[in-house]
Amino acid sequence: MIAPGLSVDQVFVWVKHWLVVRTPAPWQGLVSILLTIVPIIVVFPALFAVTTVLERKGLGRIQNRYGPNRVGPWGIFQPLADAVKSLTKEDIVPRSADHVVHYLAPLVLVGASFLAYAVLPIGRNMTAVNLDAGVLFFFAIGAGTELAVFMAGWSSRNKYSLLGAMRAIAQMVSYEIPLILSSVAVVMIAGTLSTTAIVERQARYTGTVAHWYVFTPWGLAGFILFMIAATAETNRSPFDLPEGESEIIAGYFIEYSGFKFALFFLAEYLEMFAVSGLGITLFLGGWSSPMSWLEWIPSWMWFFGKLLALIVGFIWIRGTVPRLRMDQLMNFAWKFMLPMALVVMVSAGVWRFLPAVVEGSFALGLVIRWLVCALVVLLPYVALARVLEQGRKIEKREYRFAE
Amino acid sequence: MKRFGAATKSRLKLARMRTTLPFLILAILTLAGGVAAMTLRRLVHCALALALSFAGLAALYLNLGAEFAGLAQLLVYVGAIAILIVFAILLTRGDEDQARHPFSPAGWAGVALALAVFGVLGWAVETSAVAHSGATGPAPTATMRSIGFALMQRYVLPLEVIALMLTAAMIGAALLAMREKPESARSRAQ
Numbered sequence: 001m002i003a004p005g006l007s008v009d010q011v012f013v014w015v016k017h018w019l020v021v022r023t024p025a026p027w028q029g030l031v032s033i034l035l036t037i038v039p040i041i042v043v044f045p046a047l048f049a050v051t052t053v054l055e056r057k058g059l060g061r062i063q064n065r066y067g068p069n070r071v072g073p074w075g076i077f078q079p080l081a082d083a084v085k086s087l088t089k090e091d092i093v094p095r096s097a098d099h100v101v102h103y104l105a106p107l108v109l110v111g112a113s114f115l116a117y118a119v120l121p122i123g124r125n126m127t128a129v130n131l132d133a134g135v136l137f138f139f140a141i142g143a144g145t146e147l148a149v150f151m152a153g154w155s156s157r158n159k160y161s162l163l164g165a166m167r168a169i170a171q172m173v174s175y176e177i178p179l180i181l182s183s184v185a186v187v188m189i190a191g192t193l194s195t196t197a198i199v200e201r202q203a204r205y206t207g208t209v210a211h212w213y214v215f216t217p218w219g220l221a222g223f224i225l226f227m228i229a230a231t232a233e234t235n236r237s238p239f240d241l242p243e244g245e246s247e248i249i250a251g252y253f254i255e256y257s258g259f260k261f262a263l264f265f266l267a268e269y270l271e272m273f274a275v276s277g278l279g280i281t282l283f284l285g286g287w288s289s290p291m292s293w294l295e296w297i298p299s300w301m302w303f304f305g306k307l308l309a310l311i312v313g314f315i316w317i318r319g320t321v322p323r324l325r326m327d328q329l330m331n332f333a334w335k336f337m338l339p340m341a342l343v344v345m346v347s348a349g350v351w352r353f354l355p356a357v358v359e360g361s362f363a364l365g366l367v368i369r370w371l372v373c374a375l376v377v378l379l380p381y382v383a384l385a386r387v388l389e390q391g392r393k394i395e396k397r398e399y400r401f402a403e
Numbered sequence: 404m405k406r407f408g409a410a411t412k413s414r415l416k417l418a419r420m421r422t423t424l425p426f427l428i429l430a431i432l433t434l435a436g437g438v439a440a441m442t443l444r445r446l447v448h449c450a451l452a453l454a455l456s457f458a459g460l461a462a463l464y465l466n467l468g469a470e471f472a473g474l475a476q477l478l479v480y481v482g483a484i485a486i487l488i489v490f491a492i493l494l495t496r497g498d499e500d501q502a503r504h505p506f507s508p509a510g511w512a513g514v515a516l517a518l519a520v521f522g523v524l525g526w527a528v529e530t531s532a533v534a535h536s537g538a539t540g541p542a543p544t545a546t547m548r549s550i551g552f553a554l555m556q557r558y559v560l561p562l563e564v565i566a567l568m569l570t571a572a573m574i575g576a577a578l579l580a581m582r583e584k585p586e587s588a589r590s591r592a593q
Contacts (some may be wrong), residue, residue, distance in 0.1 A: 101451065133470045134549050140461075140474045143482025147454055150489055154447060164495075169486060176482075193547050 009298040012039070013125050036128050040117050040149035047307075048269045049079035055315045062319035081221055086262035094255050098155040106256065106263035112144035113267045116274035119195050121302035125288050127196045134195035135187060139180055143234065145271065146172050147199070154254035164251025167326055170339055174333040175232035175239075179275075181341035182229070185348040186213055186282045195278075199268035199286030206362075208292045212285035217374035218347035221381075223283040225341055228309070231274040232333070234268060238316040241326055276301075276310040312330040339384055347376040425466055433459030446492050454485035471550050 006014045023031045034359045053068070053076055060067030068075035093102055119134035121127040131137050146169050153165020184335060190198045205212045215220035231240040241249040253264045284306050287299035324332070351373045357365045436456030440449045457480040464473035554562055 070546055098445075101448075117562070131470065136474045136478070140477035140482065143478055144458075146486055147451075147481060147489075150486065151451065154489075154493070166493075169490075173483075173486065255542075 003018055009124055009300075011298075012123070012300070016116060029140045034240050037328075042112065043272060044114075044117065044273055045266065047273060048266055050084075051273075051311055052082065053270055054311070055318075058312070058315045059319045062316070066388060070273045076203055083262070086259050089258035091258040092159060092255075096157045096361065097176060098157070101151050101155035102255070105148050105155060106260045106267065107268040108151065109145060109148035109208040110270070112148060113143050113296060115144075116143045116271070117277070120274065121196050121199045121281060121286050122277075122303050123298070126300060129280050130196050131194065133193045135183055135198075135278075135282070137190060138195075138274075138292040139176070142172075142176065145267075148267075149252055152256070156252075156255035158255055160249055161252050161254045163255070171239060171242060171329060171333075172233055173234070173325075174330055175229045175337070178225050178333065178337035178341040179229035179233060181338070182225045182344055183278070183282050185222050185341075185345045188345065188348055189213065189352060195281050195286075199281055199288065202285040203288035205292040210285055210290050210292070212288070212290065214285075216281045216342050216351060217370055217377055218351055219283055221233065221340070221347070221377045222344045223279065225344060226279050226283065227313070229333075229337065230272075230279060231317065232329070234271045234275060236268070236272060236314060236325050238321040239327065239329060240322060244323060250381060272314060273307065273311070276307055276314075279310065280306045320329065335388055336384060343377055343380045347373045350376050426463070429459055429462045430464060432456075433463065447489065450485065450488045450492055453488065454481050456484060457481050469544065469545055472545060 005140050016032070019035060020028055020032045022032045056078070057067035068078045069080045093099060116138055118129040119127065119131055119137050128217060147267075149168050149172070151167050153161045153168070156162075185197065187193055192198060192201075202210060202212050209215065214223045231237075234243055241251075243253070253261060256264060280303065287303045289295050289297060289302055351369060354369045354372060355365060356369065358360070433456050436452045436454075436459055439452035440456060443449045445454060457476065461473045461476040461481070464476055
């Protein structure tokens with residue numbers, strides 16, 4: 001094992017190396033594995049606790065009310081109260097429910113959600129498992145999530161629950177395609193499926209600006225598509241019809257109470273962090289900094305900063321945009337996002353084959369490349385939007401009030 | 404026996420599988436899933452056991468070092484086919500208990516047929532050139548890059564033909580689903 005140098009950037013890698021070198025030889029493998037896994041299991045649920053407070057306060061302020069403010073100053077100890085509540089609530093299982101599957105569903109869901117963190121590069125040299133096919137592993141684990149949702153919905157023997165589960169699976173399967181296609185564009189340009197290698201390709205600088213893929217037109221469009229599809233994949237508002245509180249009560253986790261409900265909640269937020277992490281890895285340059293003069297900030301700090309920014313974006317959108325209906329949701333996925341994802345792939349191909357330097361001038365080449373690829377994305381976008389809008393009659397809205 | 408299915412699966416590393424503990428555990432898991440898929444009473448339980456068996460197969464591929472095959476197995480079989488089976492069960496039969504006893508008289512013919520297929524495939528695998536040539540050497544590494552090159556250079560014609568077939572299947576599925584729309588739209592408009 002190569003001893004890493006001690007710097008703030010590599011402090012966690014150094015600590016792990018220091019601890020592993022000092023354990024007796026037969027236990028080194030086990031200790032190394034535990035030291036990789038346990039921080040993930042500790043840090044991301046802690047982030048989940050912080051996010052619940054952030055979300056409730058944030059949503060409260062967007063909706064012009066205070067969020068929770070009783071437990072601790074500004075309500076920051078609210079997650080503790082929530083944890084105690086979920087642990088002490090009675091665990092009610094319907095008599096006609098399928099007990100084995102009902103018990104297993106939240107476990108499979110949480111397990112699949114944790115597995116997804118194995119391939120995310122959280123800092124320099126800080127990927128849990130450096131798989132050659134990391135991106136493919138991530139999407140394969142998402143498949144386990146869908147099955148767990150079905151198990152939850154079916155085992156409750158409840159009409160609303162089953163309906164919610166069917167809708168959730170249809171939504172997840174439909175939005176998986178734009179998700180995967182927009183990441184295929186990144187894989188095409190990076191030339192590798194390994195998440196560590198994709199981040200390393202983006203951590204290079206020309207002048208002061210990094211080679212993040214979001215700074216390219218196809219990368220920007222792909223990132224937007226990816227984040228919309230990610231919002232839909234994790235059943236987050238405005239795509240949360242399967243778990244809408246006013247539509248079908250709570251969808252596939254109606255019959256879950258107490259800690260099992262808390263596990264579903266945990267799994268949803270963990271999935272949200274994981275898919276944001278993948279978006280950061282693919283488009284926002286992972287742990288690299290955008291400007292070369294900001295490199296002194298440690299890599300893991302950059303990753304978590306970007307993750308927090310995306311979480312704030314999720315919360316903001318949740319508080320702002322109304323919920324989509326099921327048919328609007330499905331139309332959006334198949335008729336708009338799928339063609340746009342293909343257009344993004346074409347634009348990425350055009351970017352790859354256009355020369356970077358025109359007549360010895362790098363700036364001119366960059367401008368031409370950017371303009372051409374942006375046109376390749378924008379023209380089909382406008383045409384598609386026009387075509388899809390034709391079937392819809394949008395009239396001036398009339399308000400009628402009781403008199 | 405799904406273990407030696409299509410020709411593509413036999414292209415994987417066919418060296419002698421070491422009977423180490425991980426392999427034994429995964430093999431038992433896969434077989435248990437398969438047996439449960441045949442014998443459980445509720446149809447949805449059978450479908451979930453089948454999904455477990457698919458996952459066991461994927462783990463076996465990963466144990467052999469075939470990353471792409473294992474992950475693609477998870478993505479396609481567990482993520483799409485198991486869900487398709489589950490939807491088909493729910494939208495047609497519902498979750499009634501099976502009326503018949505699981506072992507019908509025709510079951511013995513099925514067992515005999517399965518044994519015959521297993522025998523033929525096992526003999527084909529054992530006497531193939533790959534099993535006899537470099538069985539004790541190190542496994543060829545199938546990195547993503549080499550799979551990509553193979554798909555784009557040597558096997559590009561099968562790739563395009565499969566893409567054509569999938570497009571035809573998708574158009575057919577869309578047509579089948581679309582035929583109900585005019586009537587339902589008319590009835591909704593009334």
